[in-house]
Amino acid sequence: MAEGSDSFTALVGLANLEQLQxxxxxxxxxxxxxxxxxxxxxxxxxxxxxxxxxxxxxxNGQTIxxxxxxxxxxxxxxxxAVAATLQTIANLIAQQAAIAYQNKILSQQMVHLSIxxxxxxxxxxxxxxxxxxxxxxxxxxxxxxxxxxVMMDLGGEHAVYSALEQLQIQATELTxxxxxxxxxxxxxxxxxxxxxxxxRQYIKRFGxxxxxxxxxxxxxxxxxxxxxxIELAIFRVVQEAMNNAYKHARAHEITVTLAFGEESLDxxxxxxxxxxxxxxxxxxxxxxxxxxxIGMQERMAAVGGRWQVESxxxxxxQILAHCPRVLDPSAPS
Amino acid sequence: MQDTFGVAPLSGVPMQALxxxxxxxxxxFRSCVRQLLERSDHCWRVQEAQSAEECLDLVHRECPDxxxxxxxxxxxxxxxxxxxxxxxxxxxxxLILTSLEVEEYEEEAKAxxxxxxxxxxxxxxRKLEDLMAGVVHG
Numbered sequence: 028m029a030e031g032s033d034s035f036t037a038l039v040g041l042a043n044l045e046q047l048q049x050x051x052x053x054x055x056x057x058x059x060x061x062x063x064x065x066x067x068x069x070x071x072x073x074x075x076x077x078x079x080x081x082x083x084x085x086x087n088g089q090t091i092x093x094x095x096x097x098x099x100x101x102x103x104x105x106x107x108a109v110a111a112t113l114q115t116i117a118n119l120i121a122q123q124a125a126i127a128y129q130n131k132i133l134s135q136q137m138v139h140l141s142i143x144x145x146x147x148x149x150x151x152x153x154x155x156x157x158x159x160x161x162x163x164x165x166x167x168x169x170x171x172x173x174x175x176x177v178m179m180d181l182g183g184e185h186a187v188y189s190a191l192e193q194l195q196i197q198a199t200e201l202t203x204x205x206x207x208x209x210x211x212x213x214x215x216x217x218x219x220x221x222x223x224x225x226x227r228q229y230i231k232r233f234g235x236x237x238x239x240x241x242x243x244x245x246x247x248x249x250x251x252x253x254x255x256x257i258e259l260a261i262f263r264v265v266q267e268a269m270n271n272a273y274k275h276a277r278a279h280e281i282t283v284t285l286a287f288g289e290e291s292l293d294x295x296x297x298x299x300x301x302x303x304x305x306x307x308x309x310x311x312x313x314x315x316x317x318x319x320x321i322g323m324q325e326r327m328a329a330v331g332g333r334w335q336v337e338s339x340x341x342x343x344x345q346i347l348a349h350c351p352r353v354l355d356p357s358a359p360s
Numbered sequence: 361m362q363d364t365f366g367v368a369p370l371s372g373v374p375m376q377a378l379x380x381x382x383x384x385x386x387x388x389f390r391s392c393v394r395q396l397l398e399r400s401d402h403c404w405r406v407q408e409a410q411s412a413e414e415c416l417d418l419v420h421r422e423c424p425d426x427x428x429x430x431x432x433x434x435x436x437x438x439x440x441x442x443x444x445x446x447x448x449x450x451x452x453x454x455l456i457l458t459s460l461e462v463e464e465y466e467e468e469a470k471a472x473x474x475x476x477x478x479x480x481x482x483x484x485x486r487k488l489e490d491l492m493a494g495v496v497h498g
Binding site: 160161164165166168169171172173175176179199202203206210215216219220224228 | 384385386388389391392393395396399431432437439459460461463464465468480481482483484485486
């Protein structure tokens with residue numbers, strides 16, 4: 028089978044092809060099958076019998092499959108009379124099939140683009156965090172120490188001593204603030220020590236916010252490291268889920284459970300907040316304004332994991348994330 | 361914030377002989393620490409390294425009496441370098457200096473056998489002098 032036809036079958040899906048074939052057969056009163064470029068049916072158990080004619084299904088100027096029409100019991104005289112109409116209908120059907128295929132491609136490209144944007148975003152955050160730490164906080168620490176040296180030389184009686192002392196206090200406070208900003212952008216402990224210490228630290232700082240919910244953090248199984256992109260994805264899911272519970276759901280209690288299994292790493296974030304109505308189709312979450320939920324789903328998908336949400340109005344929310352364990356964490360996931 | 365973990369300090373070592381190795385990739389910070397130590401009463405001989413690799417090389421060649429080690433370094437980080445140095449020189453006092461959150465690294469630094477961990481944010485001439493004097497006199 029040609030490569031284009033493989034891609035067409037994979038994207039449209041076998042079940043959809045079968046349904047489309049049946050619909051077209053009813054419409055045209057002729058046997059209809061999707062075939063590859065050599066007229067081999069894409070659905071293996073179908074046949075069109077002796078071929079009457081076929082029309083190409085094209086995408087970006089290239090034929091990716093064909094729609095083949097077989098013979099019918101209708102008298103040849105009648106068939107000749109409707110041949111032109113039939114051809115027009117066949118072309119329209121082929122165009123619709125091509126549009127469906129292109130839509131699938133676009134939707135796939137959108138997912139890849141969105142993952143790419145998230146990755147680029149993370150890289151940028153990492154870069155800014157590193158620069159804030161490596162350049163700004165280090166520079167401020169040096170200024171603080173330099174001021175100390177000058178103050179030591181001048182002595183406490185000197186007229187500018189107290190002004191320098193104030194400057195030093197400001198430099199120290201500024202260093203702390205920038206360190207916090209850098210932490211929020213990308214916790215350095217995540218790269219150095221992994222998920223559990225980073226989450227402990229994050230939960231501790233989260234609890235320092237005004238009217239923050241009580242957070243219970245549970246670790247099950249023996250902790251192990253995973254590739255950086257998996258650890259980061261899980262960390263961001265916890266961050267997003269906890270922020271949602273605090274800011275939108277007004278939860279009083281959040282339980283974060285991280286289970287280090289032999290086969291997989293599983294996360295659960297449960298809150299007792301307001302909850303929300305969850306439609307049947309999760310792909311509609313974005314249009315309903317739940318962009319954070321979509322972000323979590325995409326992050327997990329990007330690292331080969333799964334993500335799930337359960338919620339009902341006034342019944343809190345449960346976020347689950349699952350990632351198959353990577354035995355060699357230094358290998359890319 | 362600072363913490364020392366009760367690792368045996370240097371004692372009975374003649375002051376003049378003491379060499380401190382400052383490992384930090386930030387040249388201005390290294391220079392400030394150098395000025396401070398050279399002006400202190402203990403007359404430290406200061407050597408500088410800007411990476412863990414340079415530090416390991418100097419440790420093997422110069423046998424410093426004390427190391428002030430940053431955590432974030434280009435290439436190998438300061439904690440890994442500390443582990444490696446203490447494997448070969450278990451008695452060598454290493455003070456970790458960092459602008460990261462001290463609390464996050466305290467446990468790891470202690471487990472490695474470092475003498476202590478100090479935040480660069482809270483570092484002052486007096487604090488550093490006291491710590492160094494503590495290392496010398498126990």
